[in-house]
Amino acid sequence: xxxxLSLTVFAATAFFMLxxxxxxxKKRWVTTQAKVLDVEIVPLAxxxxxxxxxxxxxxxxxxGNKLEASSSFSQSFISRKNAASFVxxxxxxxxxxxxxxxxxxxxxxVMATTI
Numbered sequence: 001x002x003x004x005l006s007l008t009v010f011a012a013t014a015f016f017m018l019x020x021x022x023x024x025x026k027k028r029w030v031t032t033q034a035k036v037l038d039v040e041i042v043p044l045a046x047x048x049x050x051x052x053x054x055x056x057x058x059x060x061x062x063x064g065n066k067l068e069a070s071s072s073f074s075q076s077f078i079s080r081k082n083a084a085s086f087v088x089x090x091x092x093x094x095x096x097x098x099x100x101x102x103x104x105x106x107x108x109x110v111m112a113t114t115i
Contacts, residue, residue: 040097052083062105
């Protein structure tokens with residue numbers, strides 16, 4: 001389960017980086033309000049050390065359909081304690097901004113500036 005979650009976080013991060021690298025594509029994405037369902041901390045073992053990545057599960061409406069997705073935040077932490085402080089500041093059911101691709105509304109990312 002942890003490996004699957006780590007792969008999901010890696011894929012979401014790679015997707016976010018790809019989206020951010022193409023400014024024209026990024027402009028076509030739609031910003032909307034989502035509702036936080038939960039946030040968890042995922043440990044990431046990288047060559048430079050162990051990091052802790054907050055991952056948010058949320059639901060949002062896109063093109064009239066209710067969707068659920070998960071996305072990592074842009075920041076990671078070098079200590080679990082700091083990551084926990086960040087995660088504890090995000091309350092379930094609170095609003096959060098996400099962006100989604102109107103052509104593929106199930107592709108979405110958490111906006112880094114919303115927390």
